[in-house]
Amino acid sequence: MISTCVRRLAAPLAAALTASLLVAAPAPARAAEGRYAADIRRTEYGIPHISAKDHGGLGYGYGYAFAEDNLCVMASWALTLRGERSRHFGAEAMSDDAVDPVSNLASDVYHKSVHASGVLRRVLARPAPHGPGAEVRALVDGYVAGFNRYLSETGVAGLPDPACRGKDWVGPITATDVWMNLLDLGRLAGSSSFKEAIAASGQEEEETKQPDRKKKVSAPGSNAYALGREATRGGHGMLLADPHFPWNGSRRFYQVHLTIPGVLDVSGGSLYGTPMVQIGHNASVAWTHTVSHAQRFTLYRLKLVPGRRTTYLVDGRPEPMGxxxxxxxxxxAWGATNTVTTTLYTSxxxxxxxxxxxxxxxxxLADVNAANLRFADEWLAIGAARDLAGLRRAQDTYQGMPFVYTLAADAGGETYFADASVVPHVTDEQADRCRAGDDPETLILDGSTSACLWGEDADAIEPGVFGPAAQPRLARADYVTNANADPWLTNPEAPLTDYPRIFGDTRTQRDxxxxxxxxMIAQRLSGDDGLGAPGFTLDTLQRTATGKRNLSAELLxxxxxxxxxxKPVMTASDGEKVDVRRACATLTAWDGRARLDSRGAILWREFFLGLHRPRRRPDGGVIPPRSWWKVPFDPEHPLTTPRGLDLANPVVPAALADAVRFFRANDLPLTLTPGQAxxxxxxxxxxxxxxxxxxxxIRARGALGEEGRYEDVDTGSSFLMAVELTPSGPRARTVLTYSLSADSTSPHHADQTELFSRGRWxxxxFTEAEIRAYPGLTTVSLR
Known part of the structure; x- marks a missing residue:
């Protein structure tokens, strides 16, 4: 039984933890005399514009610039990817994985098992498009050389960031570290979510446990609009990117502009440690991603040979586990080191x-992305595409997107949506025939018959995955959008329904x-949102995206x-009577938004989240919450249902009474604002x-504290980008919510965070003239 959270954010590891050993990691890449050359120009907020004559030089400049801003994060993450955290920080401390932290020992065992499987060596030995192409390999080698040059020039003792200055665990990175980072990114929605279960596979005390459905991960998400000529005032293509990724650690975005004259000119967001742009725009195409609802793995139930715990049957024949x-x-705790050896098992x-x-x-666990690095070449090719046709060719060539939808627009005013991601080839018929578990949220197949192996498509780049013809896709001249729902209502005027269930549901409730x-799109196209004449402009796109609407309040x-x-006096969940008149007055006067100064927004949140909490019976038992919607979901009206409060449900007054009592008990103002909390x-x-x-x-960790504060925000809107693709070039507005640098001493540690706080962009x-016009422009030339 695996949690819905893991399934939905389900992406890769699995079918490659077999046992050939990987040779020792290569020595850190070094720049040969005259081999690499790059220019790094920085504009406001430290944003780097990197140019070079080739991909190696571009990676060199990028690695150097990134190290200037975030060397400590990458140095720590390299230890994680090598499986060396326990050596430096102890086995029980938690790892630095921002999405799914586990103990250092579990993290180390997992990552060392990936190395030992030989999967990276095998993928790097394959020619493109199955393995990385020459340009991506040059980017990686250059990136490593540039990163290490900065470290060599500065020295560990001279690093500006106190988080790792002088630490014995800081050192040069290798190309293997960067490739492992890419491999791990691909597995984010799959194997990486099972680190503990993989690392403990040989421990007998785990035998009777079932997969944990309550496992919690900091699941990335996103919003995206791709707007075509029929939806924009100027008739141009426009795009809104709003990825919701962690605000700390190695899964942050780094804002960068990469240029090889005549070859590549792309600007956008790039996840830490990856030398290519994942979300961005060039002169004529803009694209973004949201996390897909498709499943990235299947589980297989193995039938064991009686009395032989590590031997299973397939088609009646025994197979020993690897x-x-x-x-x-x-x-x-005393600084001494010892070796812990764990036996893991594979099938x-x-x-x-x-x-x-x-x-x-x-x-x-069978992970469709276990050996996938194709997305690196795919992102590089998308960045060079001149129109949506070129973007589609890139996706059909590499078929490597690991766990995301793609939404894009071009200067011609066309838009495009696709789940062009890697999805296990499990048809609806096969899923029904081979299902071996009764959990509807987790696909467990019968591993005792080869008839339940993944299938093949003639147009797929490799066996076991669906080809492009089976993928949900939609091209429009008005818009396509996604906010992590399955593809069904990408555009309600043209619902997508003809795809296998493993890609997602249809006719189910939207969040x-x-x-x-x-x-928000409908109101902008009708002009009913108070932002002026119908249709999007760059200004109204920005204002729409950051309007801070709270739909639950509007509905309830x-x-x-x-x-x-x-009922001015309501009954709390424990039976206490609570006067709620002042709270009701506060919620009535609240502006219904989540701005910094929205008085009552936090009271609403505590009330609304309270509707979802189980209640205790007097005997100590738990009463699960039943639906408090007045009008239930209707698949014929998916955009307006469910709605309204069922006032006869006792959970409703109890939730408000409980929230009011908490505020009063802690002397918190009922008007508590987001800016205070x-x-x-x-x-x-x-x-x-x-x-x-x-x-x-946004999401702040933990419950509201007695002092009226949540823990720090750790996930949410991360790299906001609004782009208009005009005939004279792109017009872009961006904000990196947590700023460019994780170094607390950097002037760019919180400068864009302050912009985001004030609603500014x-x-x-992008153009050479625009870059040169910045009065504070600085240039570093690396040779």
């Missing part, structure tokens, strides 16, 4: 998990973030007001949660 001996160096499908292993059965995003507040008038470091942060129906959502500089 064994991996993984050794990790561990530092104890023809992939690694065998510790969870779900009994005397008769075991569970194996509130999806609904508010579609409503009228009924709550009626309840307040009827949620912060990132020293900067107050506007916005509200996905559950409430906020578009550019950075005007993009």
């Amino acid at each position: 064994r991996q001996e993984v050794s990790v160096t561990v530092r104890d 023809r499908y992939g690694p065998v998990l510790a969870t779900g292993w009994t005397e008769g059965t075991a569970i194996a 509130l973030r999806t609904r508010v995003g579609l409503d 507040r009228p009924d709550l007001r009626a309840l307040c008038r009827a 949620q912060w990132y470091g020293a900067v107050p942060v506007p916005g509200c949660t996905e559950a409430e129906g906020c578009f550019d959502r 950075v005007t993009g500089r």
